[in-house]
Amino acid sequence: MPAVRILVLSLLTLMAVLTAGGCWGSRETDEVAYILSIGLDRGEQDRFLVTISIANPQNIAGAGTGGAGEGGLGSSVIMSVESSAVIPSLNLFDTSVDRQLSLLHTKAYIISEELAREGLHDLLLSLIRYRELRGTALVLVSRGSARDFIEKNKPLLELSPTKQFELIRKLTGNHGLYASTLFQHFYNDLKSLSVEGSTPLVAIREGGRGTAGPASGDGGGHVLGDYEAGEVPITGGNPAQIIGNAVFRGDRMVGVIGGEEARYLLMLQGKFRWGNLVVADPLAAGPAVVSLVVKQAHSPKIRTEIDPEGNVAIDVDIYLEPEIIGIMSGIDYETEENKAVLEETVSFEIQRGCQELIRRTQEEFRSDIIGFGKKVKHHFWTLSAWEEFRWLEHYPEAEVNVTVHSRIRRTGLQLKTMPYRGG
Structure with missing residues (x-):
């Protein structure tokens, strides 16, 4: 009897495997x-x-x-x-x-x-x-x-x-x-x-x-x-x-x-890879621009605080690595002194753009598309407490500060910009 039972179970298992493997919903291309x-x-x-x-x-x-x-x-x-x-x-x-x-x-x-x-x-x-x-x-x-x-x-x-x-x-x-x-x-x-x-x-x-x-x-x-x-x-x-x-x-x-x-949205989210950027030449006497390729060095550092009254403060540090690809004025930005000036200009322009985007999301849209709430919710121990806080209603009143850190590591295919001598 045990042998018959084993044989029957084996046959049933084999039939189940064969039928389950059928492609009953197949369609010709x-x-x-x-x-x-x-x-x-x-x-x-x-x-x-x-x-x-x-x-x-x-x-x-x-x-x-x-x-x-x-x-x-x-x-x-x-x-x-x-x-x-x-x-x-x-x-x-x-x-x-x-x-x-x-x-x-x-x-x-x-x-x-x-x-x-x-x-x-x-x-x-x-x-x-x-x-x-x-x-x-x-x-x-x-x-x-x-x-x-x-x-x-x-x-x-x-x-x-x-x-x-x-x-x-x-x-x-x-x-x-x-x-x-x-x-x-x-x-x-x-x-x-x-x-x-x-x-x-x-x-x-x-x-x-x-x-x-x-x-x-x-x-x-x-x-x-x-x-x-x-x-x-x-x-x-x-x-x-x-x-x-x-x-x-x-x-x-x-x-x-x-x-x-x-671009600023992606930088704040840490999803920006690279892209071309044009900034006003900070040392040129006349109208001129400097072209750069900007790469996000790593994900931004986001720190959040909530006081007893429920006010939220957010500090964001963005890290960028620009590379010089074009200088219209011919100024030597390969020197450490001039490079520091250009780094400060890039940081200022992007920081201003990020702050303006945040202002629009808070005042005009009243929408946290950046996702700061993903960091703020770490202050809450339970899901019910987070739901009761109603972050999306608090976001327009949150204090958000952005700091951009730029470091130029490469200057394109030139190590030094020589002055142009017209003939």
Whole structure:
């Protein structure tokens, strides 16, 4: 009997293993249409206007470029429909597409500014449960219609439409002109008691050299990235631009910051890698600038204090390593004396920019997008005590001081600047 029992159990176990290993939900690749990006606008007749960009397998590896609103001749097919919910709208698209739509390769969710300012709570709740949703997809806010952005976005150097969004996610490390946000992080930030959400800002540049002036940051005339999306005066190429960030308080968008302010945001968060910086030449007699590549040496040191009355004081020390790449005036900044003057100038400019960003987040936005609350909550022993403190309500009254430490370690390809002798 024991031998029979063992044999029966072995057979049942073998059958369970064989059946469990089956791929019952498999689909052939030529039966699936992969959605590369989704645009979300406020609908006219229904709640949402949903726009999707579908990969076109016929042209995605060939000469097809950009999207195709009609006929599907590009590397992607663009379609729109109005619906009361986002995921159920996929069934409406299936009435016109002969393949089953899938979100497994969706790289970006583009939300219109109008929709973002109304609130995203209901929208996110309708998406987060879906099994095919990728938490690693980008979340972008479009100045203007998300549908227009998807239709007019023409990446000229990429055959694969997905490659553009993958590069957008990584490219911020090379300049810091926007802080990229993944869907899973954005959703968590909107629920957090320690930090508020922010997303990159995108727009379509209308006209030859842009239709708006620089952003309203306090950086002077030498600030390189003092623009918002759609304002950078570029001629030619792809009209789509991504620079700056949308700022949220709760689930509602409450404002925007420009590209230079996005750099300060990343520096305060310790996520800034490097980027080009232009500062006024402190020793030049006339108007001149010094160009540098700035790298964040290591994460900032953040110290927080709470007095018995509940007042919060925050001190932030940022450490940077600039490298000189261009001197218009010809002044020898390789000497220790002149180098110290330039280091002080860089520290002053960035410190002023960081303080101005903090002022805007406290007075204008009333939103802790930097995430100081993650440090402040360490003063509380229990979650209930932290919840009762209501940090996001205290943040606008917190005292925040920033100190920037700059040390120039490299001077480019020149060890010494020789005076120019005109002939």
